[in-house]
Amino acid sequence: xxxxxxxxxxxxxxxxxxxxxxxxxxxxxxxxxxxxxxxxxxxxxxxxxxxxxxxxxxxxxxxxxxxxxxxxxxxxxxxxxxxxxxxxxxxxxxxxxxxxxxxxxxxxxxxxxxxxxxxxxxxxxxxxxxxxxxxxxxxxxxxxxxxxxxxxxxxxxxxxxxxxxxxxxxxxxxxxxxxxxxxxxxxxxxxxxxxxxxxxxxxxxxxxxxxxxxxxxxxxxxxxxxxxxxxxxxxxxxxxxxxxxxxxxxxxxxxxxxxxxxxxxxxxxxxxxxxxxxxxxxxxxxxxxxxxxxxxxxxxxxxxxxxxxxxxxxxxxxxxxxxxxxxxxxxxxxxxxxxxxxxxxxxxxxxxxxxxxxxxxxxx
Ligand SMILES: *Cc1c(COP(=O)(O)O)cnc(C)c1O
Numbered sequence: 007x008x009x010x011x012x013x014x015x016x017x018x019x020x021x022x023x024x025x026x027x028x029x030x031x032x033x034x035x036x037x038x039x040x041x042x043x044x045x046x047x048x049x050x051x052x053x054x055x056x057x058x059x060x061x062x063x064x065x066x067x068x069x070x071x072x073x074x075x076x077x078x079x080x081x082x083x084x085x086x087x088x089x090x091x092x093x094x095x096x097x098x099x100x101x102x103x104x105x106x107x108x109x110x111x112x113x114x115x116x117x118x119x120x121x122x123x124x125x126x127x128x129x130x131x132x133x134x135x136x137x138x139x140x141x142x143x144x145x146x147x148x149x150x151x152x153x154x155x156x157x158x159x160x161x162x163x164x165x166x167x168x169x170x171x172x173x174x175x176x177x178x179x180x181x182x183x184x185x186x187x188x189x190x191x192x193x194x195x196x197x198x199x200x201x202x203x204x205x206x207x208x209x210x211x212x213x214x215x216x217x218x219x220x221x222x223x224x225x226x227x228x229x230x231x232x233x234x235x236x237x238x239x240x241x242x243x244x245x246x247x248x249x250x251x252x253x254x255x256x257x258x259x260x261x262x263x264x265x266x267x268x269x270x271x272x273x274x275x276x277x278x279x280x281x282x283x284x285x286x287x288x289x290x291x292x293x294x295x296x297x298x299x300x301x302x303x304x305x306x307x308x309x310x311x312x313x314x315x316x317x318x319x320x321x322x323x324x325x326x327x328x329x330x331x332x333x334x335x336x337x338x339x340x341x342x343x344x345x346x347x348x349x350x351x352x353x354x355x356x357x358x359x360x361x362x363x364x365x366x367x368x369x370x
Contacts, residue, residue, distance in 0.1 A: 007310065008310070008349070009312065009348075012192060015351070018253075019249055019250060029245065036241050038241070039241030042241055042244050044248060045060060045251075053181045053206055054178055056208040057207050060204050062240075064092060064194075064203040067204060070205060071185045072096060072102065072131070074185075074215040074216045075130065077131060078101050082103045082105045082129045083103070083104060083105065085134070086116040086133075087106040087336045089161065090314075092163070094319045094325055102130065103128075105331075108334065110143075113279065114138065114280055114336075115135065115137050116134040118147050125156070131158065136165035136168060139164050139288035140282055140284070140285040141170040142160070157184040158184050163189035164194060165188070165288065168285050169284045180206040181208070187203065195287070198239075202240070202247065219232060219233075219235060219237070220237040220238055222234040222236060260350035262287060264290070268360075271362075276364060276368065278290070290345065291345045294342060301344060301367070302370075303363050303364070307363045312344075313340075313343060317340055321337070
């Protein structure tokens with residue numbers, strides 16, 4: 007059994023993907039070719055933001071966003087410790103200090119109730135993560151940010167395709183705050199075949215800044231009005247995402263069916279993390295009281311499982327120096343979470359077999 011269904015997805019979309027790649031090879035515009043603007047237009051329309059800027063990875067998306075906001079040494083950015091390292095890494099790369107705020111027990115996402123007391127004179131932005139595909143509590147986070155004059159950058163690397171039934175009603179992840187970032191790393195809900203990412207905003211000035219920063223801060227060729235990065239997404243990778251986009255909503259629907267099937271198998275016997283109906287279901291993650299026996303049962307049955315993430319960022323060796331806070335909820339979850347196979351490739355029988363193995367492991 008595969009953890010993600012990338013092989014099956016390629017088998018289904020082979021003709022469109024191959025044709026898209028062939029078109030790029032034929033026109034030869036490997037950097038900033040026509041597929042880049044095409045993809046940006048389609049993605050902006052998909053998530054409802056005025057601008058989409060494709061970039062070389064999700065990590066670069068976060069960094070470019072912070073640079074465009076003018077975040078600099080001495081500044082602080084509030085974020086979650088329960089994420090992939092790239093979230094805090096981008097803050098440090100921008101020269102700022104990550105300030106960690108603990109997460110909600112039920113979702114694993116940044117807890118808005120704990121943000122206020124960590125806002126200070128140097129705070130510039132809040133960077134929540136929509137973990138496992140479920141949007142963070144963006145209404146509450148946006149309210150806090152508005153009151154304190156802060157920007158909000160959603161790290162939506164795992165949540166592209168999710169929607170958010172908030173105050174504004176049915177908006178999509180990526181379009182829930184000042185700036186939204188996502189990743190097209192192959193195993194994300196919408197992946198390319200290498201590295202790639204995108205930034206969304208409806209702020210014209212920020213969009214212009216981010217387009218320039220992506221290409222070495224150049225306002226026109228060889229005229230550099232700001233310090234930037236080499237952050238473009240390849241034309242070939244844009245062609246891959248373009249070929250996948252028409253069936254993306256069907257894939258999200260299939261992920262929701264798989265999640266619902268897991269839910270039915272588990273009932274109230276297994277705690278799960280997050281995953282409201284609007285999730286993009288990047289992961290289906292359980293929180294067993296003891297992880298080890300469950301993981302061992304899955305491994306023995308030949309079923310892959312992954313811990314996202316075994317150590318929260320504030321306790322990572324390279325990040326200890328930035329904030330000596332303790333985040334007991336993130337620490338507890340890191341010791342217990344386990345992500346199960348998830349993707350449109352899973353049959354009901356596959357789900358039933360995984361669930362039965364989990365339940366057997368729980369009782370072991
Ligand atoms: C994958 C991921 C990133 C980084 O994306 P890359 O494209 O791999 O650079 C950032 N944040 C989160 C939460 C992620 O899951």
